[in-house]
Amino acid sequence: MAELISGRQLRRVATIGAVAAVVVLYLCMVGLVEAFKDRNVVTGVITLGAVMLLAVPLIAGYRAALPARDPSGPTPGPAQRIVFGLLVGLIAGAVLGVFVLIASAVDVRGVLVRISPPLLAFISFGLPSGLAQLAITGVGGLVGALGALLLVSPARIRNAVTSGLVAVLFMSMIEPLLRPRLEQLDYTAISDFLYKAHGLTEMASILCFVVGAGAALLWQPGNELVRRSIEAAPVQTRRRIRGWTIAVLVVAVLILPQVSGTFLAQVAVLVGLYLLLALGLNIVVGYAGLLDLGYVAFFAVGAYLTALLTSPDSSLGIGLPFFVALPIVMLGAGMTGLLIGAPVLRLRGDYLAIVTLGFGEIARVLFESDALRPWLGGVQGILGIPSPFPVRIDLQLGTTHIFATGPQVLYYPIFAFCALAAVFAYRLSNSRIGRAWNAMREDESVAEATGVSTVNYKLLAFALGATTGCLSGALFAVQLGSVFPGSFDVFVSITVLAVIILGGMGSIPGVILGAIVLIGLPELLREFVEYRILVYGAVLVAMMLLRPEGLIPNRGRQRELHEAESEEEEETLDGDLMPQRGQT
Amino acid sequence: MSSQPAVHGQSGPPAAQTPAERVLELNGVHTYYGNIHALKGVTMDVAPGEIVTLIGSNGAGKSTTLRTISGIERAREGTVRLNGRDITKMPAHEVVALGVGHAPEGRRVFSRMSVAENLDLGAFRRSGPDVATDLARVYDLFPRLKERRTQKAGTLSGGEQQMLAIGRALMTQPSVLLLDEPSMGLSPILTEQIFKIISEINDQGTTVLLVEQNALMALNVAQRGYVLQTGKIILSDTAANLAANEQVRQAYLGEI
Ligand SMILES: Nc1ncnc2c1ncn2[C@@H]1O[C@H](COP(=O)(O)OP(=O)(O)OP(=O)(O)O)[C@@H](O)[C@H]1O
Ligand SMILES: [Mg+2]
Numbered sequence: 001m002a003e004l005i006s007g008r009q010l011r012r013v014a015t016i017g018a019v020a021a022v023v024v025l026y027l028c029m030v031g032l033v034e035a036f037k038d039r040n041v042v043t044g045v046i047t048l049g050a051v052m053l054l055a056v057p058l059i060a061g062y063r064a065a066l067p068a069r070d071p072s073g074p075t076p077g078p079a080q081r082i083v084f085g086l087l088v089g090l091i092a093g094a095v096l097g098v099f100v101l102i103a104s105a106v107d108v109r110g111v112l113v114r115i116s117p118p119l120l121a122f123i124s125f126g127l128p129s130g131l132a133q134l135a136i137t138g139v140g141g142l143v144g145a146l147g148a149l150l151l152v153s154p155a156r157i158r159n160a161v162t163s164g165l166v167a168v169l170f171m172s173m174i175e176p177l178l179r180p181r182l183e184q185l186d187y188t189a190i191s192d193f194l195y196k197a198h199g200l201t202e203m204a205s206i207l208c209f210v211v212g213a214g215a216a217l218l219w220q221p222g223n224e225l226v227r228r229s230i231e232a233a234p235v236q237t238r239r240r241i242r243g244w245t246i247a248v249l250v251v252a253v254l255i256l257p258q259v260s261g262t263f264l265a266q267v268a269v270l271v272g273l274y275l276l277l278a279l280g281l282n283i284v285v286g287y288a289g290l291l292d293l294g295y296v297a298f299f300a301v302g303a304y305l306t307a308l309l310t311s312p313d314s315s316l317g318i319g320l321p322f323f324v325a326l327p328i329v330m331l332g333a334g335m336t337g338l339l340i341g342a343p344v345l346r347l348r349g350d351y352l353a354i355v356t357l358g359f360g361e362i363a364r365v366l367f368e369s370d371a372l373r374p375w376l377g378g379v380q381g382i383l384g385i386p387s388p389f390p391v392r393i394d395l396q397l398g399t400t401h402i403f404a405t406g407p408q409v410l411y412y413p414i415f416a417f418c419a420l421a422a423v424f425a426y427r428l429s430n431s432r433i434g435r436a437w438n439a440m441r442e443d444e445s446v447a448e449a450t451g452v453s454t455v456n457y458k459l460l461a462f463a464l465g466a467t468t469g470c471l472s473g474a475l476f477a478v479q480l481g482s483v484f485p486g487s488f489d490v491f492v493s494i495t496v497l498a499v500i501i502l503g504g505m506g507s508i509p510g511v512i513l514g515a516i517v518l519i520g521l522p523e524l525l526r527e528f529v530e531y532r533i534l535v536y537g538a539v540l541v542a543m544m545l546l547r548p549e550g551l552i553p554n555r556g557r558q559r560e561l562h563e564a565e566s567e568e569e570e571e572t573l574d575g576d577l578m579p580q581r582g583q584t
Numbered sequence: 585m586s587s588q589p590a591v592h593g594q595s596g597p598p599a600a601q602t603p604a605e606r607v608l609e610l611n612g613v614h615t616y617y618g619n620i621h622a623l624k625g626v627t628m629d630v631a632p633g634e635i636v637t638l639i640g641s642n643g644a645g646k647s648t649t650l651r652t653i654s655g656i657e658r659a660r661e662g663t664v665r666l667n668g669r670d671i672t673k674m675p676a677h678e679v680v681a682l683g684v685g686h687a688p689e690g691r692r693v694f695s696r697m698s699v700a701e702n703l704d705l706g707a708f709r710r711s712g713p714d715v716a717t718d719l720a721r722v723y724d725l726f727p728r729l730k731e732r733r734t735q736k737a738g739t740l741s742g743g744e745q746q747m748l749a750i751g752r753a754l755m756t757q758p759s760v761l762l763l764d765e766p767s768m769g770l771s772p773i774l775t776e777q778i779f780k781i782i783s784e785i786n787d788q789g790t791t792v793l794l795v796e797q798n799a800l801m802a803l804n805v806a807q808r809g810y811v812l813q814t815g816k817i818i819l820s821d822t823a824a825n826l827a828a829n830e831q832v833r834q835a836y837l838g839e840i
Binding site for chain 2: 432435436438439442443445446447448449450451452453454455
């Protein structure tokens, strides 16, 4: 053994194995494996529970085979790396095996409620104790070795296999969305070919794997080819290509709700509402650098003002048309922004965050309060908000029949507002105002000393952020037809902040992607609803480790984040102006 | 000691001027940080075209004096006048517009922005053709900055950052330039260069108030100087006299 694996390598393998074992046990104890042990991925072949369990030794084996961070000492050869993977898998498998043995002998359900006999049987492959332990350990080792094998194989093959597997998993995960829609559209033959008992059929999974792997194989040369031919093309053609790309994208966005059906349109509407909020908060946090944790207040103000002005059942009872009310709502929200912004002008960083958090809660409590009930309706909220948008569209255009209901209709105005807000924010960030915000965010007192009125620019950021947020609130009110204080809790603020942090602060494409990932995905993965927060947290932690600057970082901020972390902290924590730094 | 330096408050400043002739005039200025009494009645003035230096040991209140002038800190008592106009209570961004350019201590450039963007921000409140003229002037003074126009300010060397901070202050088109320890952390050669450039800026007509640890160099380029100790001006005289002063030599020029 001594020449096959050095002491340090052994320690590393043992550590990774232990981590894998803990993750496997965690997945079992938290109930994820049990919950999905009957959810087919490939019907008759593998279930989601098994995928979850097997993914752990696979990834751990892959990791164990990666070259060590510290390059001193001999570099292990491919065979040795596969042994590392094998060992890691064996460790994880053995620990799980022992756990199963203990759990079947002693009743642990008093503490670990999720460790049920069916789960244990599932993990043991239905084998009796002893044999089962052998099998679990063996499978663990095998999968670990496969993970390592994946790493030592050439990059092309690795990418192809990974992307094939991801394609299979993806297609089986979207079954709850895709199959009903296919059947609705009368493509039963396709849906029958693809799915059986909620999982992919064997034929379909092979097809998916081949398509995924093939796409990966062709991706790089294809990409290269396309790029080269575009570069070679004359400017005019290139411009035309870009025009067409944009046109295709726009058309895709426009027909999405028609193709996707009501449920996806509903999700898209939600994504749009949050996107609008995120674009607004991005002005305040991303551009001006003011950490506002009470952003929900503006969302609430927008919704309530809309309700008050447009609902005939509200205390005002004037029932204005939506588009007449909207400018008033925006004005009101902008004023609220100034109102909240003014007292916190001198606060920075975490103090500002705490105070705005308080403002957000105050807003909710006010909307909920009995004292204001005659005007705002207390916990019952305000009902009867009419929608300015048609409930259904039924059109015959030549041979095509367009039919859309509820969210499929609302989708369009929301995305129009999002597009407006995005363009507005983009223009803003490249203007004189954007420069002032940049300067202010970096060094407030120096910005002031170069002539930027930080007071005015902070207030402007609050007002513009509030106006954008209230648009979202107004559309939200219209969408529901009613408003309740319960919809405006602190989680809205946190989620919106998470969207812009995940996406990349100050970057509009980042914010858009962030909204899709954080708002859209959880809605689409309804099956995981019980574990949503868990997955959410895990994704965020992983993101912050892998890409702390966000998915699509703002230009120029990426490098800074890594370089100036300590300085950054100092700056945000500064209670006062210049002096802290540079005193000799 | 042949010439006795004037002790402040007992005799007037050596260069006698009528108030209207002073670019900058501080009268009994008291500045506090919370309870900390940082400036305890500072009185000083700067005449047009002068280089005046303010020297003193660490924590004497030199930076605080500059910050009080440029409006970043506010005097609780006393007055600050710029060209005869009371600017004591004026916010910093308006003081800039009236002609006070401040290159703060510690090379505080906007590190995520390029050199050009930094200079551009110096001209934030201005527009028109003379911005381009001033930019050309700054690039003329600091050719290094011109070479590195597109580089992020945070990646400049310390000396280059100092040049940028000075250049940015010049872009505000100041009638008086406040420089806070421009030589801090620079090599002797670069320090000399910076001081030469300060003289050059002054020759081109900008009044300079210079805060320095390097008292010898500062007194070399300046016409007059003030010595600040724990928030009070304890000496004020011509630069030559201060450089010859026993007390100053012992405390600030490293002589025994
Ligand atoms: N933000 C602040 N909060 C509290 N006290 C401060 C602050 N800034 C400065 N001080 C205090 O005020 C006094 C004067 O500080 P100042 O920075 O003006 O000194 P300085 O003469 O510039 O010193 P140095 O040569 O070290 O830069 C010091 O005692 C300092 O501790
Ligand atoms: Mg200082």
